[in-house]
Amino acid sequence: MRARKLGWWAAVLVLGLGVAVVSFRDPGGRDSSASSTSPSANTVRAGTRYTAPRAPHAEGSLRITGVVRDARGPVAGVQVSASQADADTLSERLAREAPPALLSGSRNMRQAGSSVLEQEFARLVEAREGEAPEFARTATAEDGTFVLDGLPAGAFTLWALGDTGATVQPDIQAGSDGVTLTLEEGVFLSGVVVDQLQGDSIPGALVTVIHESQARYFDVLADAQGRFRVGPLPPGRYLKVASAKGWRTRAFREGVWLDADVDVTLELQQQLRLEGVVLNPEGQPASGLTVHMAERDGGDTRTTRSDARGRFAFDEVVLASYRLWARSEDETTFGEAEATPPKSVALRMKPVLFMEGTVRDEQGRPLKGVRLGFQWQDQGDRPSPMAVTDEAGHYRVGPLRKSGTRVILRCEHHLDAQQDLELDEPHAGPWDFTLRRALSVEGLVVDTEGTPLPGVEVKLERTRGVPEASGDSSSGIEIARSDDAGRFIVDSEEGGAGHLLAEAADFRAVSQAVVIPSTGVRVVMGRGASVSGTVVDAKGRPMANVNLQLWDTAPQSGSPRTTPVDKTGAFSFQGLKAGHYVVEARLQTPGVEHAESQAVDLEERAQARVALRFEEGRTLEGRTVDTEGQPVPGVRVHACLPLEDIPPWRTDGPDCRSRGEGGVLSGADGRFVLKHLTAPSHQLVAWKEGHDFAPARSRGGTPEPAALIVATGQEGIELVLEQRPRLRGQVVSEEGAPLPCTVEVGTSVHVPAGTFDVPLPVDGPQPLFVKAKGFLELWQKLVVRPGQDIDLGMLRMTRARLVRVIVLDEVTHAPLAGTDVSIEAIDERPLSDRPYSLPFVRGSLDAEGGIDVEGVPFARVVLSIRRMRSSSVQDVTVEATQDTVTVRMSDPTR
Structure with a gap:
């Protein structure tokens, strides 16, 4: 266990840079690398396509002096450097383009919302762009002192990176003397780089670790087993970028604040070649056409041209689903296809068409300004087309693919209409449409000072005279949005009594009765009450990377409101109604989600302020052991609140599933440490592949079916893990030769030599699939029983x-x-x-x-x-x- 204790919530706004696997050279030329096998961060790596990081700047005549200390006194040989982040660094781009709230949702939400951004970040890091410039560096003398020379005027972030700890301190002005940097306990980020499809390790892969606040880049090469280790790093949130020749560079971003060692798996996709041919509508090769390609999940579009035989190719693509499209120069033909490399694809061009016609009202009069949208007609880099009718009610739109489309027509004072068309079927004459007259409510949205409000969503809901048996007394919601002058027109099919609901960010929602139709309706929106405040750590330092939520405790209030927290730890919620609220800040660390909250009672137009402070909390230590009491290393341990301790205003419960790569890791002796716990008790769960957590056999707490409840003051905690049943066998051909294959039972495992010995993930009936190229897929049913291994012996595959x-x-x-x-x-x-x-x-x-x-x-x-x-x-x-x-x-x- 480490001797020095890390101060709680070490500066959220600063980054850490590990030293265990990076070389620095001081001005005297002394190599102070902590690992002789690691690459220098200042040298170009032979055989790679990466450039060296920025060299230290030496632009000024100012200096910063000081001393580096730990709990025992001054420390010699510590690397000290000064950096300065600006608007062009990766940290600023991260803050602008992907706020922390995006990282706090589910894994699927994070992937969907940030996959394109991660590709951009990977490109920037690969090109060594967005790196915070370093202006000076040195190593501490025997008495722990340091001097950083050649600095221009301005504020700098100082880094002290040692073998046993690290610290970082922002906002130190050039010219400062006697600065004290106190080393705190750092964290290590380790892991393995593997091929995503086969799971094989990638030796020599380059991993770049970037703290998300200050964009200091730190490189390490994976060893012969694909493993890497970086640290000690100051606590913080880190972006990882991995690359290797023959694989696509990839960025990995998680919404976790690191205050403990973690071990991660970085999966890279092997680069392949996608080939194809472009054919004209008659099936002959089409030369000289521009072919576009983009992944279906989003990302950059690449282009190439078909050759004289209509052939084209894209290199360095990964195993994914792609959209390909091309159009002739005169735009009379268009072709598209889906493809997955390395299979080739034929891109068949097809004739397109142009639609035209007239839109009229029920009396046959042409309508001007009708907006026509055509769904399911997006053409690669172009969205589905739209058209607007002229004074004669005429429109023309195209090119359109000869396939199905849904036409949606919208016009003020008329009812929206839609119609599905099959464009590949014969059609004589123009496509004409008729719109029915609507009953409209027109008005203006303003604030309490009379200023028009644009972009306000206005909903019109009709009210029935007699409620139906279901109890529903309203129907037919129509929606509009106010224009730049605050004006709105919302249409309805029926007249009578109704009410408007106006909603806008930072304003209180307004509901008022109206008569349908009517004009001159005035909707006045007030800003209502507000809650503002700050979030700080136990030492009073601002915390920016938290997920801040405002809960309305009234029944059926739904999901909380969220807002970002700025660099000073400040936040604000506007446009609130009177009521009882709870402001909550959450921060996810390995194994624990920390939360601080404060209740607020708001009156109309009140302006409340709150101050959230994360407390130091207590440390919980324990061991992970097997049924014989022997240490089990590499176990991931999670802590979360018991269900009965979840506040009643929270609609989401704790996620105590210990799966994936989260959690605090137990060491070689089975010991684990959970820091900064503030609740009276916690559920502890443990997970390691090939094992089951056994709360009933664990010690130091109260067992439940899936967790061990540990209260304040309990000691001697031992989490017991039992071995899962294992599945063994050998896959051979009809001649008895071992076959490389994939074994799938719950999860898929690549077996390069044909012999497998894998854990069975769950008990009960399980289907087993064995796949080998050139052979029939083998299938059989297993029944998995606790404590019973299954030996399938020799599985002979039949040729296909x-x-x-x-x-x-x-x-x-x-x-x-x-x-x-x-x-x-x-x-x-x-x-x-x-x-x-x-x-x-x-x-x-x-x-x-x-x-x-x-x-x-x-x-x-x-x-x-x-x-x-x-x-x-x-x-x-x-x-x-x-x-x-x-x-x-x-x-x-x-």
Whole structure:
């Protein structure tokens, strides 16, 4: 256990930079690397595409002097440096483009909301852009003193990075003397870089760690097992970027404030080549067309051009689903396809069309200013088109793909309308539409000083005269938004009594009765009450990287409001109604979610201030052991509030599932430490792959079915883990040769040598799938029982064949290249009666109109070919010796 104790919530606004795996050179040329095997941060790495970090600046004549100390006194040999973040650094971009609140949601929300940003951050770090410049560095003398020379005027952040601790101190002015930097206990960030698909480690991968506040970059190379270790680092929130030749550089961002050692897995995607051919509507190669490609999940668009044979290729793409599209220069044809490398793709161009017509009212009069939107018509880099009618009610829009579309028509004082159209069907004449007259409510939204308010959402809800049996006395919600002058028009199909609801950020919602139709309605919105305040740590330092929430404690108030916290720890909530509220700040650290809250009673237009302070709390220590009492290292331990201690105003309960890579890690001796606990008791849960947590056999607390409840003052805590049952076997070919394969039972495991020994994740009936290229997928059912390993012995795989399916036009017999199809192998026997699974394939036909179906048994089978987005289906029998089959179907482009 470390001798020095870290002050609670070490500066949230500053970053840490590990020294265990990076080299610095002081002005005298002395190499003070803490690891002789690590790369220098100041040298260009041979054989890589990375440039060196920025060299120290020496632009001024000022200096900063001081001393570095720890709990025992001055410390020699500590690296001290001065950096300065500006608006161009990565930290500022992180703050502007991805606020901490984005990082506090579920894993799926974080991935969806930040995947594009993470790609951009990976690009910046790879190019060594956005790095905070370092102006000076040195090493402390024997008496712990340091001098930083050559500084320009201004405020700097000082870093002290030693073998046993680290600290960082912002806002030190150049010219300061006698600055004291006190080393605190740091944290280590370690892990492994692996291939995402196979799980194999990637030796020599480059990992760059960046603290999110100050953008100081720190590099380390993974060893021969793909492992890396960085530290000690000052506590903080860190961005990780990993790269390796042949893999795509990737950024990893989690909303966790590190105050304890962590071990992470960084998965990289291997780069592949995506090839294809562009064909014209007649199926001939189309040369000189620009082909666009983008991942379906978002990201940058790449382009290339088709050659004389219509061929194109994209290098350095990863295994993912891509959208590809192209359009002719005269925009008379457009083609699109989906593809997953390394398979090739045929991009078939198809004629497009332009729609035009007239929109009229019920009396046949043309309508000006009708907005027409066409859904499901986005064309790669272009959104679905829109059109607006002119004075004659006429519109023209295009190009449109010959497929289905939904037309939505909107016009003031008229009811919205929509119609679904099949554009690939013959249509004579223009596409004309008729809109019905609406009953409208028109008015103005202003604040209490009479200033018009733009962008206010106004909802109109009709009120029925007699409530129905369900008790619902309203119907038909219509929505509009005020324009730049605060004016709004909201339309309704029916007249009578109703009410308006106006809502806008920083203003109190307003509800008022109206008569439908009416004009001159005035909606006055007041700012209402407000709550503002600050969040600080136990030493009074501002905390910016917290998730701040405002809970309305009234019944059925729903989710809390959120707001960002600035660099000074300040926040504000506006536009509140009178009532009882709770302001809560949360911070996720490894293994513990910390929270501080304060109740607030608000009167109308009151302005309340609160001060949230995270307390030091207590430290809880324990051990993770097996059933014999022997240490179990590498266990992830989580602590959370018991259900009965969750405040009644919170609608979300604790997440005490100890899975994934969260939690505090137990050391080689099984010891773990949880810091800064403030609640009277906590649930403790533990997890390690291949083990089960056994609360009933654990010691030092009160066992529950899935957790151990530990109260203040309890000691001798031991969390017991039991070995999971294991599955063993050897996969061989029909000749008995070991087969590289994938074994899937709950989770998928790559087995390069054919022999496997893996833990079984859960008890009960479990399906087992074994997959090997060129062989039938093996399937069988297992029953997993506690404490009982399963030895499958030798699993002999049966060879499969590849059948090529060619789809031709039933009229012209030309290949239906670029057509999307799905192919399913049919077997009337249920899966439980077959020792193998049959293939299902979905994709686009290539230039020959073909698609390969792997995993077909050497027996007579029926393949069912379906043309996507149509009811066209063709079944074909494939004999036991056939490797090619031809099918004729209707051409979807004709």
